[in-house]
Amino acid sequence: MSKSFDVVVIGAGPAGYVAAIRCAQLGLSTACIDNFVSRDGLPSLGGTCLNVGCIPSKALLESSELYVSAKHDFAGHGLVVGQLSFDVAKMQARKDKIVATLTGGIESLFKSNKITNLPGHGKLLGAGRVLHTSADGGPAEEIAAKHVILAPGSRPVDIGPAPVDGDLVVDSTGALEFKAPPKRLAIIGAGVIGLELGSVWGRLGSEVVILEAQSEFLAFCDNDISRQALKSFTKQGLDIRLGCRLTGIKKTKRTVTVSYTDGEGVPQELVADKLIVAVGRRPNTDGLAAPEAQLALDDKGYVDIDEHCRTNLPNIYAIGDVVRGPMLAHKGSEEGVAVAERIAGLSSHVNYNLIPYVIYTQPEIAWVGKSEAGLKAAGIEYKSGSFPYAASGRALAMGQTEGIVKMLVDAKTDRILGVHIFGHAASELVAEVVVAMEFGASSEDIARTIHAHPTLSETIHEAALAVDKRAIHIRNR
């Protein structure tokens, strides 16, 4: 008995499961194949994001941040804590519960949307044909699919000099599972993942050294933001070393010695109890398609697609981390929705220019649109307005005065071209701006929109005013 569906989705991460749910909403018969298996050997929906990425990291970031708050900030509020301690096992249990809730939630959503859940491995055999190898070891089954959406996601990049062993040398997945904060923690890569994981364990007492090969910190962020962020994280105790290239490691039973060349090319060594390799992620194309399917990959190893996410094979689409573009859950999700709608005969598109980016350190970093350097390089004349958190009443009351909002607009038309936020709740605040930019808003539009007081959102309002040197709560320069 061979199954047949309108749509088969391979991968149940944020790209895949959203695509599947949208397909089902549009009346298409949908199946979703996913091979993620949790620590206890059971299939778990939600992909990297829910299981070993976005969600667990945010849970640990929250717990560790509360600890820091209690340790450093409570006294200022007049709260006497006494002997403060933490229990990593409990933290991990809480995190696991949250993950389970969410992945269970996807399962129920699949049920309620009548999506056929097929745990196991999915392989594209050719147009309209998918091979499903069940997780419970039954015989492989060929499924007929009018349309296929490939969403297998990505995996952490392994680097030669420091192969992951799951014990002393871990990737992000392993780093989320530490039973205790390593005394000395070395991290290769000062990107989003390296900074977030470094923050978690650094807050809980690890001595953290992050080795970054690039000589510029957060090169993809606006310069003002990355400069302030580096100062802040360094003050928080993260030892971020730039221009450092890993040359090799040496392991003993309990330690790992990391050899690298520093910014001046001088060979250095540091000893750590754990090493996290967080140098990036690569698309999960291994075993995704049978060779005879002839699924085309691009020159960087991603599945090759056009602007509608169509692969070279008819009715086969690819979305999420396995295709070009930022490896962000929300980008994959939107691609999933767009593809589902296209399959259903509607028109849909993804605005890649207005994807918000977030780094969940504390203070958070969030941005959308162009940076100042990007505008200069493109020769676009712009104006800028900034507003510091320190001048926000709400930020002061919250004790979150570190940070800044910077808005960049077209010098002639006042159209908002980019907004960069370093500060508490940046991830939430940026949403307003993304909406505004979707409507081609000018800074004046935000300036003339009432923002509640006292809120952090007023920083966006004041930054918009500052573009025209009309900010009320700071001296306009």
Next chain:
Amino acid sequence: MSIEVKVPKLPESVEDATIAAWHKRVGDKVRRNENLVDLETDKVVLEVPAPADGYIAEINFKVGDVVKSDALLAVLSDQVVVSAAAPATPKPVTASPQQAAMPEKSAVVVNLDQARSAERASAKEVLAPSVRRLVDEYKLDPGQIPSSGKDGRLTKADVLAYQDQQNQLKNAGQPHPTVAIPVSKPEIVATPVPTPESVTKVAAHSGRTEQRVPMTRLRARIAERLVMAQQTAAMLTTFNEVNLAEVNALRYRYKDKFEKDHGTRLGYMSFYVKACVEALKRFPVVNASVDGNDIVYHGYFDIGIAVAAPRGLVVPILRDADQLGFAQIEKGIRDFSEKAKNGNLSMEDLTGGTFSITNGGVFGSLLSTPILNPPQSAILGMHSIQDRPIVVDGQIVIRPMMNLALTYDHRVIDGKDAVQFLVAVKELLEDPARLLLQV
């Protein structure tokens, strides 16, 4: 009832004027004396006020056009003016029957009620806050503006582009068409002097940008005159230096009382002007000018004071400086600076002059060779005052020294006279009592 707005009578030496900027558009409501348009001449920018309350029914020239005295700039009407809607409007506007699209091509004058109902109808669409503000401020009909935003919404950029375009379109009694006009600027009509609006950006190959900005009329004129001065006069400069210790002592001693009595600060310029006038009296040829083959000796002392205005260098004239006291000189110069900053210098302020003083010292210049201000034959340059070591009675002492530079026209003034004139200025400044005693 319509009222004509014409180019005011331009002074004799000024042939024509260029439209620099319109402050109102067809359909705008104006009040009596409100500035309608700026006209740029060689020397100043003239404002043309509305002669009465009303609405602008016609605008006959656009920015960059050259006009002569008495040309008809605009026509005001005492009734509300609304541009007629062309048959193909991009957005359907539900309005009262009288307001339906009219086939006539001329600007239609309707009564107030109809205009109001049109505005109310357009407001049915939700407009972005900035668009609302612009539409209100400039009395625009959103239905007439091509939109580029999501789902046909108007963005601020759309409104700004529309305004730009309306400014450029010639409007001899025609309404502004409501077809979707591309946002790029229409061609600038060729005029003798291009306007600042036509700035073009040229991206060089390597990605380095250049900016080509046509000269303003004022700058072009300054350029012309400076080159002319250099090519006609036999210009050279003689230098000297002056010890301002005595001037400083006087200023320090009397500055408070001076300010109290005269209501203006005692600066250096009054000393400079006084010294120059006294020296000019002794060397009248320095106060003369060339006219063809004649040297004209002026029996009066009109001293030009060079002032840096936002638009460029201007030289307003202190008339009969020999009859002015220190306070009057200081006040006069301060007035000029203020006027220059606000662009309020009149034509008379700038015409004439027998001798000029320029002070680069306020900007930090130590030494320079000023260019003559034709038809004058000489110009004195003052510079920054610096404490320097000099020798007095065989001793090295520190004194506030300033370099003097006199550029003169050798066709009229001989070296001996120029040098001695400068020495006289120096001596008078080094011992201000000599100004009083005229020795």
